[in-house]
Amino acid sequence: MAKTLFEKVWDAHTVRTLANGQTQLLIGTHLIHEVTSPQAFGMMRDLGLKVAMPHRTFATVDHIVPTDQVSEPYADPLADAMIKELRRSCKEFGITFFDRSTGKQGIVHIVGPEQGITQPGTTIACGDSHTSTHGAFGAIAFGIGTTQIRDVLATQTMALGRLKVRRIEVNGKLRPGVYAKDVILHIIATLGVNGGTGYAYEYAGEVFDRFSMEERMTVCNMSIEGGARAGYVNPDETTFSYLKGRPYSPKGAAWDSAVARWKAVASDPGCTYDDVVKINAADIAPTVTWGINPGQGVPITGTIPDPLKASSADERSSIEEALAYMKLKPGAPIKGTKIDVAFLGSCTNGRLSDFQEVARFLKGRKVAAGVKAIAVPGSQGVGLICAELGIDKVFRDAGFEWRSAGCSMCLAMNPDKLVGDQLCASSSNRNFKGRQGSPTGRTILMSPIMVAAAAVTGSVADAREVFGVSAN
Amino acid sequence: MALDKITRVSGRAVCVPGNDIDTDRIIPARFMKCVTFDGLGEFLFYDVRKNADGSDKPHPLNEPRFKGASILLSGMNFGCGSSREHAPQALQKHGFRAVIAEGFAEIFLGNSTTLGMPCVTASREDIARIAAAVEKDPTLAVVIDLVAKTVSFAGQSAPIAVRESARDALVNGRWDPIGELIEGASDASAIATKLQYMSA
Numbered sequence: 098m099a100k101t102l103f104e105k106v107w108d109a110h111t112v113r114t115l116a117n118g119q120t121q122l123l124i125g126t127h128l129i130h131e132v133t134s135p136q137a138f139g140m141m142r143d144l145g146l147k148v149a150m151p152h153r154t155f156a157t158v159d160h161i162v163p164t165d166q167v168s169e170p171y172a173d174p175l176a177d178a179m180i181k182e183l184r185r186s187c188k189e190f191g192i193t194f195f196d197r198s199t200g201k202q203g204i205v206h207i208v209g210p211e212q213g214i215t216q217p218g219t220t221i222a223c224g225d226s227h228t229s230t231h232g233a234f235g236a237i238a239f240g241i242g243t244t245q246i247r248d249v250l251a252t253q254t255m256a257l258g259r260l261k262v263r264r265i266e267v268n269g270k271l272r273p274g275v276y277a278k279d280v281i282l283h284i285i286a287t288l289g290v291n292g293g294t295g296y297a298y299e300y301a302g303e304v305f306d307r308f309s310m311e312e313r314m315t316v317c318n319m320s321i322e323g324g325a326r327a328g329y330v331n332p333d334e335t336t337f338s339y340l341k342g343r344p345y346s347p348k349g350a351a352w353d354s355a356v357a358r359w360k361a362v363a364s365d366p367g368c369t370y371d372d373v374v375k376i377n378a379a380d381i382a383p384t385v386t387w388g389i390n391p392g393q394g395v396p397i398t399g400t401i402p403d404p405l406k407a408s409s410a411d412e413r414s415s416i417e418e419a420l421a422y423m424k425l426k427p428g429a430p431i432k433g434t435k436i437d438v439a440f441l442g443s444c445t446n447g448r449l450s451d452f453q454e455v456a457r458f459l460k461g462r463k464v465a466a467g468v469k470a471i472a473v474p475g476s477q478g479v480g481l482i483c484a485e486l487g488i489d490k491v492f493r494d495a496g497f498e499w500r501s502a503g504c505s506m507c508l509a510m511n512p513d514k515l516v517g518d519q520l521c522a523s524s525s526n527r528n529f530k531g532r533q534g535s536p537t538g539r540t541i542l543m544s545p546i547m548v549a550a551a552a553v554t555g556s557v558a559d560a561r562e563v564f565g566v567s568a569n
Numbered sequence: 570m571a572l573d574k575i576t577r578v579s580g581r582a583v584c585v586p587g588n589d590i591d592t593d594r595i596i597p598a599r600f601m602k603c604v605t606f607d608g609l610g611e612f613l614f615y616d617v618r619k620n621a622d623g624s625d626k627p628h629p630l631n632e633p634r635f636k637g638a639s640i641l642l643s644g645m646n647f648g649c650g651s652s653r654e655h656a657p658q659a660l661q662k663h664g665f666r667a668v669i670a671e672g673f674a675e676i677f678l679g680n681s682t683t684l685g686m687p688c689v690t691a692s693r694e695d696i697a698r699i700a701a702a703v704e705k706d707p708t709l710a711v712v713i714d715l716v717a718k719t720v721s722f723a724g725q726s727a728p729i730a731v732r733e734s735a736r737d738a739l740v741n742g743r744w745d746p747i748g749e750l751i752e753g754a755s756d757a758s759a760i761a762t763k764l765q766y767m768s769a
């Protein structure tokens with residue numbers, strides 16, 4: 098019978114059905130970082146448990162590492178303690194740790210693909226909701242809590258209910274100046290922030306066929322912001338050529354048999370989905386958020402919604418709450434909203450192609466007076482290539498601070514934070530109240546190129562106008 | 570390790586209204602700099618409860634009459650956003666034993682169940698009725714019955730829905746799956762040896 102990739106991977110990793118009806122699912126690859134794993138190691142020690150398959154867990158530090166300080170001890174003693182704790186646990190349990198000294202450190206969702214650890218047909222778990230990123234390779238990847246990290250460490254399995262599969266097809270051609278980030282912001286604005294509850298999203302169609310791996314990762318990354326526990330793209334030649342030659346990719350004869358397996362794991366023609374949604378690429382505009390969840394987005398040419406025009410009492414109160422927090426005026430154009438900070442980075446848009454694309458347009462331009470602009474490569478690897486290509490220099494010359502790898506201002510558990518009610522044009526994935534470190538800080542999500550446009554003009558701007566992106 | 574069979578949660582309730590209350594709001598990221606979950610309770614909803622100088626903002630959890638509440642009432646998509654278990658941990662450490670909302674985000678629901686903290690859904694109207702009754706009398710006992718799938722309060726009763734796998738795990742005392750998972754571990758390693766990427 099024709100099956101989806103999700104069903105094939107799920108079935109291949111099913112250990113058994115548990116008493117409550119959930120599946121005991123084998124987790125092929127486990128990724129950990131310094132914030133959500135120390136407590137899990139603590140639970141392991143309390144219960145006297147051993148790590149079942151230490152060679153299938155990989156660690157790095159990203160959330161709290163300072164991006165402006167390289168040598169230890171870090172200025173924040175709590176951050177320093179957490180990183181040392183992870184180092185100690187990895188040593189004790191025999192886990193590979195991409196520490197800063199290895200040159201391979203970075204945001205966990207950037208490091209996995211970069212190292213070739215993220216592969217098609219695998220199951221992946223990580224104590225971080227953006228684990229869905231890895232689905233870009235045709236893996237089924239879940240964000241999990243700390244107790245589940247303990248479960249995976251102790252048994253290499255976890256208990257989970259099977260998900261339904263919704264295929265989201267984006268066909269046609271994206272208009273110039275429209276990027277992967279706009280595609281996912283558009284999908285979330287269309288289906289809602291909880292539209293994906295109970296589903297894994299399969300992204301497909303001509304747009305995804307043409308997308309690079311990095312663009313696919315940007316979309317899969319934000320599946321969780323649409324409520325979907327996982328999101329994936331079927332593996333194809335683009336996937337295989339990305340993986341070829343990476344440190345953990347199969348080599349020689351093993352490579353050929355891996356590619357054959359990976360091809361076979363893709364969804365079969367004629368398989369059935371629980372739901373199908375079709376989107377026309379030409380309908381997607383450069384999209385920015387105006388509110389306090391990632392679904393509250395509008396085209397850059399649009400206006401800030403007016404609560405009085407809301408279609409329901411619910412919608413009205415959510416618009417009112419968002420506008421009160423964001424200090425934005427209903428009915429006003431979103432374009433022209435003054436910004437204080439521009440942040441380029443995160444697991445959504447902190448990859449090489451993001452910096453490359455922005456650098457193309459940023460050359461010779463300057464960050465507007467009064468705007469603090471920071472660019473943070475998602476991994477040491479990304480930072481290194483940017484330096485080789487002179488991309489860091491383009492950013493510095495334009496007035497950006499160029500940092501070392503980490504999550505930085507995406508969640509501000511490190512020294513990079515908004516202050517007061519500063520407004521940040523951000524390439525990250527969450528605009529929740531207080532997300533960027535100040536309880537009253539404000540975030541507008543957008544694509545990297547739109548962040549650059551905001552940085553150079555000092556306000557939310559249409560990158561197509563700022564950088565003269567034409568129809569060809 | 571034998572776990573409690575959680576068939577009923579009874580206690581006082583408090584309503585924190587709103588939809589899409591995310592885990593960043595439940596526990597802001599800066600309080601996650603900890604190597605254990607102990608002590609998280611005091612930072613629950615911190616930024617919406619406290620001003621920058623540490624003084625109280627108007628918030629239901631700051632009201633003395635709701636002190637000691639162990640059942641939280643809220644709106645749609647509760648617990649969305651980050652997968653941080655710090656969120657249900659903070660609720661539990663603050664004294665909450667159950668959450669009744671119109672809907673829950675997946676990861677939050679799973680994390681809470683694993684801690685033995687039921688997340689049950691009820692209709693907006695019923696949640697409003699409970700909230701109104703509690704508003705009138707904060708000492709009122711609210712009783713969630715996971716077997717009968719009802720919530721009762723002030724002589725009234727309303728239906729609740731619970732994900733069946735979660736309900737089964739709670740009422741049968743197997744909400745922490747570690748024991749069962751360990752039983753299946755040898756089957757798991759047999760499958761792992763057949764998967765090339767795991768044996769390499």
Ligand code: SF4
Nearest residue numbers: 227443444504507508
């Ligand atoms: S970059 Fe942001 S969203 Fe991504 S893992 Fe780090 S904190 Fe989480």
